Amino acid sequence: MAHRWLLIAASAFVLPALAVHADDVHFKLDRSGILSSLSTNGFGTGSTNGFFANLGTNGRTCGSCHVEANAWTFTPEHARALAPSDPLFTPNDGSDCPPASPAQQADSALSSEVLNYGLIRVQIAIPGNANFALASTTNPKGCSIPPGSAGVLGQLFLFRRPLPSANLIFESAIMWDGRETLQPLTTQPGAQSTGPLLFDLADQANGATTGHAQGASIAGSQAQSDIVAFETHLYTAQLLLVRPLRRFFAVLTADGAKGGADYLEDTVAPAFFIGVNDPLKPGFSPASFHVFAAWEPTSARYPSLTRGEQAVGRGEALFNHTTFTIHDVPGLNSAADDPLYNPNDPLAGQDLVGGCAVCHNNPDVGNHSSSLPINIGVTMAQPTNNDGSANALLDVGNLPVYTLQNSMTGATVQVTDPGRALISGHWVDIGKTKGPMLRGLAGRAPYFHNGSAKDLMTVVKFYDQRFHIGLTLAQMNDLVAFLSAL
Numbered sequence: 323m324a325h326r327w328l329l330i331a332a333s334a335f336v337l338p339a340l341a342v343h344a345d346d347v348h349f350k351l352d353r354s355g356i357l358s359s360l361s362t363n364g365f366g367t368g369s370t371n372g373f374f375a376n377l378g379t380n381g382r383t384c385g386s387c388h389v390e391a392n393a394w395t396f397t398p399e400h401a402r403a404l405a406p407s408d409p410l411f412t413p414n415d416g417s418d419c420p421p422a423s424p425a426q427q428a429d430s431a432l433s434s435e436v437l438n439y440g441l442i443r444v445q446i447a448i449p450g451n452a453n454f455a456l457a458s459t460t461n462p463k464g465c466s467i468p469p470g471s472a473g474v475l476g477q478l479f480l481f482r483r484p485l486p487s488a489n490l491i492f493e494s495a496i497m498w499d500g501r502e503t504l505q506p507l508t509t510q511p512g513a514q515s516t517g518p519l520l521f522d523l524a525d526q527a528n529g530a531t532t533g534h535a536q537g538a539s540i541a542g543s544q545a546q547s548d549i550v551a552f553e554t555h556l557y558t559a560q561l562l563l564v565r566p567l568r569r570f571f572a573v574l575t576a577d578g579a580k581g582g583a584d585y586l587e588d589t590v591a592p593a594f595f596i597g598v599n600d601p602l603k604p605g606f607s608p609a610s611f612h613v614f615a616a617w618e619p620t621s622a623r624y625p626s627l628t629r630g631e632q633a634v635g636r637g638e639a640l641f642n643h644t645t646f647t648i649h650d651v652p653g654l655n656s657a658a659d660d661p662l663y664n665p666n667d668p669l670a671g672q673d674l675v676g677g678c679a680v681c682h683n684n685p686d687v688g689n690h691s692s693s694l695p696i697n698i699g700v701t702m703a704q705p706t707n708n709d710g711s712a713n714a715l716l717d718v719g720n721l722p723v724y725t726l727q728n729s730m731t732g733a734t735v736q737v738t739d740p741g742r743a744l745i746s747g748h749w750v751d752i753g754k755t756k757g758p759m760l761r762g763l764a765g766r767a768p769y770f771h772n773g774s775a776k777d778l779m780t781v782v783k784f785y786d787q788r789f790h791i792g793l794t795l796a797q798m799n800d801l802v803a804f805l806s807a808l
Contacts, residue, residue, distance in 0.1 A: 348365070356562035377531050380409055383535070407429065462722060478740065482772065493509075502522050577617065577631060609679070613807075621635065700774065702735070
């Protein structure tokens with residue numbers, strides 16, 4: 323109850339100042355305070371109401387999986403609040419297993435991945451020209467039609483979080499595995515050269531309609547255009563941070579801070595271009611976040627700030643300036659003794675001393691500003707640390723395990739998701755995914771593509787162990803405060 327009254331009091335303080343913005347702004351309570359969403363076209367859904375229209379046959383809309391209050395994806399808490407027969411649980415991809423019969427209906431009792439991890443089932447087969455093959459698989463859900471079997475044409479079952487449908491101007495790849503990056507993205511400052519982005523998002527909208535909603539193609543239709551227009555005008559970011567256990571709250575636009583969706587839309591987005599602040603090119607700055615520069619310990623304001631503001635500022639400074647050894651990340655610097663070693667990686671065989679921005683380089687957004695699918699271990703059946711020891715922090719026991727074998731060398735690896743390799747067919751792409759944007763994190767737990775980190779503290783602890791960073795508990799709490807404030 324105290325938490326709720328604190329939110330109400332803080333809302334009364336912060337909302338009136340933003341309600342007069344020329345663009346429409348919505349405010350939603352989330353587990354960490356208040357999330358703001360801004361639309362530069364007044365949340366217009368077009369003549370077809372495309373994003374929220376029932377364009378398929380199973381009752382699904384785009385809004386079924388992309389919920390405003392959940393930072394434009396959905397959470398397990400949201401799923402558990404739905405009726406057992408809600409379209410989110412339709413068996414084409416909302417159940418743990420493929421439907422046992424054509425008559426099977428939506429039933430949440432068959433959808434533990436949705437209810438517990440916020441995961442949708444994606445089925446993709448290994449390409450026919452791949453240089454690896456499926457050696458074996460596990461079936462932890464006991465599906466009557468198991469993954470990789472002839473009953474599903476050899477398709478593997480991949481369980482993935484729906485990505486947010488906001489802040490899309492900052493995308494450098496579409497979908498976790500990049501499979502909808504049909505035209506490489508070329509976005510330039512001032513939202514120029516966005517043709518490929520719009521093309522890819524349009525194809526994604528059509529694929530979601532024919533797949534997730536089990537509808538007819540909408541290619542070339544007004545509904546397709548309306549969906550893309552709606553989502554490409556959306557921005558979302560945290561506006562108010564409340565951490566009852568830490569006994570503080572922070573208005574993220576106060577005292578010189580630049581939180582909320584407004585700053586994203588009017589300052590960050592116009593400056594974005596594909597490749598900005600590329601860590602593999604000259605001019606890279608490891609200080610990729612400036613949202614709370616006025617709250618960092620080096621700021622003249624710092625001594626007079628509230629404890630919540632100071633925690634967020636310390637977290638941003640840690641994110642920007644902490645360095646550690648980055649070892650064996652396929653796609654960036656795979657190690658020679660890794661079965662997935664690729665001599666064509668940008669830094670193949672080299673350890674790199676760097677910080678968070680090596681992978682989260684896009685200024686004030688946190689994804690990679692150019693396409694760089696990597697494998698930090700989250701897709702592996704057993705994630706490991708820099709020294710090869712097991713990292714047991716992630717909850718992956720609910721997922722199938724696929725043993726994949728290199729057709730040339732006979733080497734094997736075990737993964738819960740082959741990632742990019744199911745699109746390219748390349749052994750060296752096994753386990754690679756893109757990094758998501760960090761904005762709106764507080765509203766969309768759990769984390770990573772497979773929902774394996776239940777909260778942001780688990781995420782921070784995973785990275786601390788994976789790269790032997792050596793963070794103290796106080797530093798971890800500050801990083802969680804910062805990430806929650808984005």
